[in-house]
Amino acid sequence: MTLNGEPVEFLAEPRQTLLECLRDTLHLTGTKEGCGDGNCGSCCVTLDGNLVTSCLVLGVEAQGRSVTTIEGIARGNDLHPLQKAFIEHAALQCGICTPGFIVAAKALLDAEPAADEERIRLWLANNLCRCTGYDKIVRAVQAAAKEMR
Amino acid sequence: MSTAYNVIGTRPPRHDGADKVTGRAIYGADVQMAGLVHGAVVRSPHAHARIKRVDTSKAAAFPGVMAVVTADDFPQTPDRIVDLGEGETPLSYVRGNVLAKDKVLYEGHAIAAVAANSAHAAEQAARLIEIEYDVLPCVLNVTDAMAAGAPALHKESNVTDHVRHAMGDSDSAFASAAVLIEREFKTATVHQGYIEPHAATALWNNDGRVQVWCSTQGAFVVRDVVACLLDLPVSRVKVTPTEIGGGFGGKIPVYIEPVAALLSKKCGRPVRIVMTRREVFEGSGPTPGSLVRVKIGADASGKFVAAQAYLAYEAGAYPGGMVGAGAMCVFAAYDIPNQTIDGYDVLVNKPSTAAYRAPGAPNAAFATESVVDEIARELKIDPIELRLRNAAKEGTRRADGPKFKKIGCVEVLEAMKAHAHYAAPLGEPSHAEAKRGRGVAIGYWFNIGFASSCVISVNADGTANLIEGSTDIGGSRTSIAMQAAEVLGIPVEKLNPSVVDTDTIGYTAVTGGSRTTFATGWAAHDAAQDVVAQMKARAAKLWEVADVSFAQGVFRAGDRSMTFAELAARLSETGGPVVGQGSVNPRGAGGSFAGVIVDVEVDTETGKTTIVRFTSVQDAGRAIHPSYVEGQMQGGSVQGIGWALNEEYWMSDGGRMMNASLLDYRMPTILDVPPIDTVIVEVPNPSHPFGVRGVGEANIVPPTPAIANAIHDALGVRLRKLPMNPPSIVAALA
Structure with a gap:
C-alpha cells in the first residue's frame, strides 16, 4: 500500500486490523487506540482519501490502497495549519485524541474548506475528547480553515 | 491583574505541542x-x-x-x-x-x-x-449493601467507615428556621472516561x-x-x-x-x-454512586441557620472511598453556624472506586445546591443573592475543622451575577413541545499540596533545563516552566522542561488534587531562585563586588550589568555549572470555588435535555496560563454535563455492567455541548509565591445541580437522581 505518500510492503495476518498493522508492524504509533470498536475516533486515518476508523478496517483491506496517518500531515518540518492551530488555541490537553481529531478535521477541510461551526461539530461528532470540552477544538479548526482558505 | 509579570498570565505555546500534534509523543501503549x-x-x-x-x-x-x-x-x-x-x-x-x-x-x-x-x-x-x-449474591448500591443481612464483601459489615463533622447544635437551630427543606438524592456510578x-x-x-x-x-x-x-x-x-x-484521578x-x-x-x-476499553470500565475507576440526604434551614432573610447531611458513598470492592472528601465539601461554600455531617464508606460489588476530579464533591453539591435552589424559590430571593448572603469568607469555619484563609466564593458569585448571561433572555424554545429554563450553582474543592521536586541547570546559551517529576496531563510542563521563567527573567521558550523517571528526580506526588501547577510550580520557583542566588555569587566574583542585584533578567552592581544569557555564557570560567534545586511539601493549598450559569431546553415529549448556553466561573488564584485554565474549566464543565445527563454504570441484577463500551456509556460528544464560556476570577492564594490555587477540579462540582435547577426552571419538576436522562424526565413529567 501507499503510506503517507511512500510505498510500503508488509505481511498482515487476516485477523489484524489496519490499526494493529500501523502501530505494531510499521511502528507508526501516532494513530491511537481508545476503544477498538469504532466509537472514539482516536484511530482515524484516511483510506484513499476517505476518513475511516482504522480499528474497523482489516490490514488486508488496505492492500494496494493509499493510507494517510497523523505522521503524514505535516510537510517535512512545517506543521500543517491544523497542527499549528491546535497548539496556538490550546485545543489539546492530554493529547491522546489529538491525532484523530487532526486527521478527521483535515479530511473535512480538504473537502469543504468553507465548513462552518455547525458542520465542523457534526463532522467531528465521531471523535471523543474527555479533556477539553471541545470548545477550543472548534476554535482551532475554524482558525485553521480560515488560514487554509 | 495588579502585579506586573512578564511571563505569568501570557499564553505561550506548550513545549510538548509539536510532539503531540504530529503523533510523535510516546504514550503508554506506544x-x-x-x-x-x-x-x-x-x-x-x-x-x-x-x-x-x-x-x-x-x-x-x-x-x-x-x-x-x-x-x-x-x-x-x-x-x-x-x-x-x-x-x-x-x-x-x-x-x-x-x-x-x-x-x-x-x-x-x-x-x-x-x-x-x-x-x-x-x-x-x-x-x-x-x-x-x-x-x-452481590450488592450493587449503598442501600442494599447497608441493609441488615446483606452479603458481606470482606467482614461482617459493608460499612467500613463513618465520618462525622459537627459544630453548634443543628437540631435545636432548625427550630428558628422560617424555611426548612430536606431532600434525598441519588447519583449513579460514573467513570473518569480518559480516552x-x-x-x-x-x-x-x-x-x-x-x-x-x-x-x-x-x-x-x-x-x-x-x-x-x-x-x-x-x-x-x-x-x-x-x-x-487523560486520568482525572483514575x-x-x-x-x-x-x-x-x-x-x-x-x-x-x-x-x-494494555487494557481494552471493556477492561477499563470493568477493572478500573470508577467514581462512586451515592445516596445523599441534605436538610437546610433558613430564616426569613434567607440566612442559613442550620444544616445536616447524610452521605453514603460506594467504596467499591475495598474500603477507602471518596466519602471523606464529600463530607468536607458538602456545605463548604456556606457560612452555617450549626452543622452535622455524617458520611459512610460502603462496600459494593463494583471496582474499587478511584478519584475523579474533585472526588466526592459533585455528589454532595448535587444535593446541597438543589436544596439551596428550593430555599431561594420558597423565599422568593434571587438564587445568586441567596448564596451571597450565606457565602463562605475568610474566617468562616468549616464543620470539618479548618477556618478558611482568603477565598474567592463571594468573588465567584459576584462575577456570576455581573455576567451578561445571567441577565440575558432565555430565548424562544425551538419547537412547541420544548421548554427552557436557567439554573445556577456553585461548588468547592479544597485542593492539595504534597511533595514536589524540581532541578534547573543553566546552559551556556542562556537557556535552562527544567527537570520535574509531575506527569504532564494538560500543559503543566509549560505552566510550571512559566513560573521558573518568571523568576529567571527569561522567556518561557528558553526553558526546556522534561518529565523524568523516578531515579532522576526527587519524590514528587501525583498529578492530581489540582496540585501540579501549585506545588511543582512552587518547586520550580524555588529552584529558579536557587539558580539566581548562585548566579549572583558568580557575578559578584567576576566583578569583585560584595552585592549583586537581580531584576527582570539582569544582574547589576553599581553601573555594571549583565543579562542572564551573558552571565550564563561565563559560568565555566567562574566555577562551573549552575544547578538549582527546589523541593517543597506545602500545606496551604488554597481551595477553589467555581460557579455555573446554564440554560437548558427540555423536549417534553422525548425527555431529551439540550444545553443551550453554559458559563463557567472559577477562582484560579492566579491564572499562570489563562488558556489552560479555561481549558480545565471547559473540560470539567463538559464532564459535569455528561454526569448530569447521561453517564452511568448500567448494571444487571447479577452485577454485570451492561454498557461497557464508549457507544453505550454515553460521554458527551462535540455535538452535545455548546461553546463553554469561561470567566477566570483571581483572588490570589496568600500561601503561594504567585498566588496559584490550582484549577483542575472545582469546575466539575457545580454543573450537575445547575442543570437540575435549570430543568426545574423549565419544567417545574425536580429531578433528584442522576443521570437526568430522557427516561427519567419523561417519568417525572408523567
Whole structure:
C-alpha cells in the first residue's frame, strides 16, 4: 500500500486490523487506540482519501490502497495549519485524541474548506475528547480553515 | 491583574505541542523495545464469587505463551498497613485488587495473566485458563449493601467507615428556621472516561532491578506499589512515566504494572499489558454512586441557620472511598453556624472506586445546591443573592475543622451575577413541545499540596533545563516552566522542561488534587531562585563586588550589568555549572470555588435535555496560563454535563455492567455541548509565591445541580437522581 505518500510492503495476518498493522508492524504509533470498536475516533486515518476508523478496517483491506496517518500531515518540518492551530488555541490537553481529531478535521477541510461551526461539530461528532470540552477544538479548526482558505 | 509579570498570565505555546500534534509523543501503549512480548489479563465474569480452582495448564501449553501468573506468584509477605501515596490501607487489599486470590469482588476483577509472543496469542491463551467459581449474591448500591443481612464483601459489615463533622447544635437551630427543606438524592456510578486505556510495560532485569514504563498520574506511586507487592526495596524499581492520555484521578491506582513485572520475571522479556476499553470500565475507576440526604434551614432573610447531611458513598470492592472528601465539601461554600455531617464508606460489588476530579464533591453539591435552589424559590430571593448572603469568607469555619484563609466564593458569585448571561433572555424554545429554563450553582474543592521536586541547570546559551517529576496531563510542563521563567527573567521558550523517571528526580506526588501547577510550580520557583542566588555569587566574583542585584533578567552592581544569557555564557570560567534545586511539601493549598450559569431546553415529549448556553466561573488564584485554565474549566464543565445527563454504570441484577463500551456509556460528544464560556476570577492564594490555587477540579462540582435547577426552571419538576436522562424526565413529567 501507499503510506503517507511512500510505498510500503508488509505481511498482515487476516485477523489484524489496519490499526494493529500501523502501530505494531510499521511502528507508526501516532494513530491511537481508545476503544477498538469504532466509537472514539482516536484511530482515524484516511483510506484513499476517505476518513475511516482504522480499528474497523482489516490490514488486508488496505492492500494496494493509499493510507494517510497523523505522521503524514505535516510537510517535512512545517506543521500543517491544523497542527499549528491546535497548539496556538490550546485545543489539546492530554493529547491522546489529538491525532484523530487532526486527521478527521483535515479530511473535512480538504473537502469543504468553507465548513462552518455547525458542520465542523457534526463532522467531528465521531471523535471523543474527555479533556477539553471541545470548545477550543472548534476554535482551532475554524482558525485553521480560515488560514487554509 | 495588579502585579506586573512578564511571563505569568501570557499564553505561550506548550513545549510538548509539536510532539503531540504530529503523533510523535510516546504514550503508554506506544512503548517499543527489543524482545517485547504481550500480556493479557483474565478477569472475573462474576460480581461476587469464591474462587474454587484456577487451572493454568492449558494456557501455559498454548503455542507462543511464555509465562502465566496468578496471585500465588506474589511474594506472600504478611499483611501490614501500607501508605502508598493514597492513604493507609492493608497490603492485602492492594495485592488483592491487582490479582484476586480467594474471592472476586466485582466483574472484571483480575485473577491471572498470560504473556505471549503476540497480543492475539496472549488473548487466546487467557481464555484457556479454567477458573471454577462458587457464585455469591452481590450488592450493587449503598442501600442494599447497608441493609441488615446483606452479603458481606470482606467482614461482617459493608460499612467500613463513618465520618462525622459537627459544630453548634443543628437540631435545636432548625427550630428558628422560617424555611426548612430536606431532600434525598441519588447519583449513579460514573467513570473518569480518559480516552487512553491503561498501559504498562515492565522489564525484570537480570541484575534484579525492575523497570516500568507506564501511563500514570504518579510514577512514584507506581514505584512504591510495585516495590511493595514484589517485596523489593524501592531503590530496585525505576518507573518512567510515558505521556498520559487523560486520568482525572483514575490513573492514580495501580492495576497492571505489578502483573507485567511478575510476567517479566518469569519469562525474562519485557512485557506490555494494555487494557481494552471493556477492561477499563470493568477493572478500573470508577467514581462512586451515592445516596445523599441534605436538610437546610433558613430564616426569613434567607440566612442559613442550620444544616445536616447524610452521605453514603460506594467504596467499591475495598474500603477507602471518596466519602471523606464529600463530607468536607458538602456545605463548604456556606457560612452555617450549626452543622452535622455524617458520611459512610460502603462496600459494593463494583471496582474499587478511584478519584475523579474533585472526588466526592459533585455528589454532595448535587444535593446541597438543589436544596439551596428550593430555599431561594420558597423565599422568593434571587438564587445568586441567596448564596451571597450565606457565602463562605475568610474566617468562616468549616464543620470539618479548618477556618478558611482568603477565598474567592463571594468573588465567584459576584462575577456570576455581573455576567451578561445571567441577565440575558432565555430565548424562544425551538419547537412547541420544548421548554427552557436557567439554573445556577456553585461548588468547592479544597485542593492539595504534597511533595514536589524540581532541578534547573543553566546552559551556556542562556537557556535552562527544567527537570520535574509531575506527569504532564494538560500543559503543566509549560505552566510550571512559566513560573521558573518568571523568576529567571527569561522567556518561557528558553526553558526546556522534561518529565523524568523516578531515579532522576526527587519524590514528587501525583498529578492530581489540582496540585501540579501549585506545588511543582512552587518547586520550580524555588529552584529558579536557587539558580539566581548562585548566579549572583558568580557575578559578584567576576566583578569583585560584595552585592549583586537581580531584576527582570539582569544582574547589576553599581553601573555594571549583565543579562542572564551573558552571565550564563561565563559560568565555566567562574566555577562551573549552575544547578538549582527546589523541593517543597506545602500545606496551604488554597481551595477553589467555581460557579455555573446554564440554560437548558427540555423536549417534553422525548425527555431529551439540550444545553443551550453554559458559563463557567472559577477562582484560579492566579491564572499562570489563562488558556489552560479555561481549558480545565471547559473540560470539567463538559464532564459535569455528561454526569448530569447521561453517564452511568448500567448494571444487571447479577452485577454485570451492561454498557461497557464508549457507544453505550454515553460521554458527551462535540455535538452535545455548546461553546463553554469561561470567566477566570483571581483572588490570589496568600500561601503561594504567585498566588496559584490550582484549577483542575472545582469546575466539575457545580454543573450537575445547575442543570437540575435549570430543568426545574423549565419544567417545574425536580429531578433528584442522576443521570437526568430522557427516561427519567419523561417519568417525572408523567
